[in-house]
Amino acid sequence: MKRMDRNQIAARVARDIPEGAYVNLGIGLPTLVADHIPKGREVLLHSENGVLGVGPKPAPGAEDGDLVNAGKEPVTLLAGGSFFHHADSFAMIRGRHLDVCVLGAFQVAINGDLANWHTGAPDAIPAVGGAMDLAVGAKNVYVMMEHLTKSGESKIVERCTYPLTGASCVNRIYTDLAVIDVTPDGLQVVDMVEGLGFEELQRLTGVPLTRGKAAHGAALA
């Protein structure tokens, strides 16, 4: 089978984001999605630190410390973008105005529970940022992660063992092996990488999967 690399997963996520969608890309891996949105498709990127219409990275030397994204990386602003304060920014998130947010994860449970902020290790310094707001606020919560941990365990689990970010909040999971919808009827496989059979995916994942009908990505309300 052909595992997808990070950019391939990002491209797969990007495919499902329709024109006109308001999208928040979590820090880390999800940020890559921006690079894969097809040219000419207008998608509006929101960053929780108070900006809508985030553009590409600035040219070297053109960075401005006052124009950054949630990961504190320098960005640019598209024509038509706007700035607002933090309470207004999270009103957009919590008030269900974002069509999609894409988050990384440690674990996703079969009921859509998400764990992505804390390993639970007693000596770890916890940091949550905007993850819990995004998890409950976006109309569609997409998770983007490796299917397996480094030691080969499934990150899709019966029940999260790490502390939760949000309960029953994930709609769809994108991994290096498959795209899987979280539905009231359980996990439904949307598609798999070339050369991977359903039984093999089921074996690697551990929790029950069903073959889903191909789904269509986020619809705009």
Added chain:
Amino acid sequence: MKRMDRNQIAARVARDIPEGAYVNLGIGLPTLVADHIPKGREVLLHSENGVLGVGPKPAPGAEDGDLVNAGKEPVTLLAGGSFFHHADSFAMIRGRHLDVCVLGAFQVAINGDLANWHTGAPDAIPAVGGAMDLAVGAKNVYVMMEHLTKSGESKIVERCTYPLTGASCVNRIYTDLAVIDVTPDGLQVVDMVEGLGFEELQRLTGVPLTRGKAAHGAALA
């Protein structure tokens, strides 16, 4: 005795408003206070429909329907003024950012209860506007009213018979006869019009008054 007319009461209120105060003047009678603020004393007038730094009436012909006060009268904007939306405007009020609001009243009770929005008549169409927000929100709530009703009853009462606007919210009462502070120790007379004795004021008012120390108007926090 020399009863004060509306403009004299307004001037008496204006005397107590210090430079730098943020002030909301209720619709009707209190609006007059603006005309009596001494020249050169910078006082910032707030209107709950989203404007700070309200200036004087526009010249005839220069009215603009998009620039009005809470009474929907045309106003102007001072240099240094600003516009904001209704939730922000009432955040200023409710969040105790106004130093003073001046309201009209039907009745004020000895504990500072205010009744100014509804006569309680069964066939009256009620309308409250921003009165309840101002009553609980401003740091100092000043009432400006005639001392007596048209039939000669005191509007300062043991207990309001009209529906309340706010409980224990009035700090000071300005009437055509006297200025009276509402204090934890009861009503204290700050000053009276020329030719009116304390006993006569006490007789007209009905509820217990004491001779207060002269007070000093709103202090800025």
Added chain:
Amino acid sequence: MINKIVASLEEAVADIADGSTILIGGFGGAGMPSALMSALIAQGARELTVVNNNAGNGDTGLAALIGAKQVRKIICSFPRQADSWHFDKAYRAGELELELVPQGTLAERIRAAGAGIGAFFTPTAYGTRLAEGKETRRIGDRDYVLEHPIHADYALIKADRGDRWGNLTYRMTARNFGPIMASAANCTIAQVRETVELGQLDPEAVVTPGIFVKRVVKTGATA
């Protein structure tokens, strides 16, 4: 290409169904979306619940909508005015339900709907008739009343300038309820004096980001 600018007022309000809840901008005449109101009267949707600070003035805008008997219920802070005769008549005839809300609570309930807040404690109206039957709580040294958000199907607002992404600016005190109403409806429709190219609105001075707006319709300066 995203294009929220619609060609006509008729098209802008075409899908408003009977029984909808509609937030209507404006404080008296300032910010009242009169052109959209006229289109809504022509469109004819009935049994509406409308939310506005007032209950209409004179014979235009919201007053005309009430006069056309399209309104079942009104949520507002200040219905009674010298020129609110359409409201007065319908209310006294028992044709119109009134929910009276203090102005700041009205604004905050609308803002809460847009911001995903489930309910909030406000000190306004504590101890008054308008808090009767409502949950109260003492927090610190102040007493509060629990209030719930006002969500709506539509918001009809008036702005000054708008672009094809739905970004809006307003003009002076005509801003009033517009920005918060835009955030609290499933479908926000803004009439604007002028439409501009993307990028012509200063990103520091956009008051309503386009995320809150579904349709923009140009009316020119007169409406």
Added chain:
Amino acid sequence: MINKIVASLEEAVADIADGSTILIGGFGGAGMPSALMSALIAQGARELTVVNNNAGNGDTGLAALIGAKQVRKIICSFPRQADSWHFDKAYRAGELELELVPQGTLAERIRAAGAGIGAFFTPTAYGTRLAEGKETRRIGDRDYVLEHPIHADYALIKADRGDRWGNLTYRMTARNFGPIMASAANCTIAQVRETVELGQLDPEAVVTPGIFVKRVVKTGATA
């Protein structure tokens, strides 16, 4: 004549007492009032409770304040970063209390303080460790957690331009927490790049009206 512009950073922070609660603007470095932070370090107030999105980066601003052992408690959403070594050290040494708050709840709690809201129900963190021990409620089809405002003695923020009435504008994403923090403190102190004459700020584009600001101090572009 009202004049909120103070001559020096020293004067701006002179009265901050030990044990104060201080809101500090900024998201990482963007909007961090570094000049005011340096002045606060020189001033020496201790046992402070500080509120910021982060817990300091590198060796300047909030990080330096923590390094100077002036902070007793920090309320923030994202303390752990690659360059948060001052915080990490003090926290692991048990010298610093941490209250971790989801970023949107942090913003809304600050906004609630400024807006006179006693408490509010938010869906954020429901069912998670950060809601443990908190009151919850189901409203409609969503579960919520009750959260309370964060009031402060001081807010130290960075703005772009300011006038003598305290009106402020910001620059791009340096706006972040500034406007809501300004509203939630008894005394808000803004460092600005530039001071301007009254009337030079567009009244439609003032982001923080002067009512929320007590002191403005000019630092120029570098701080």
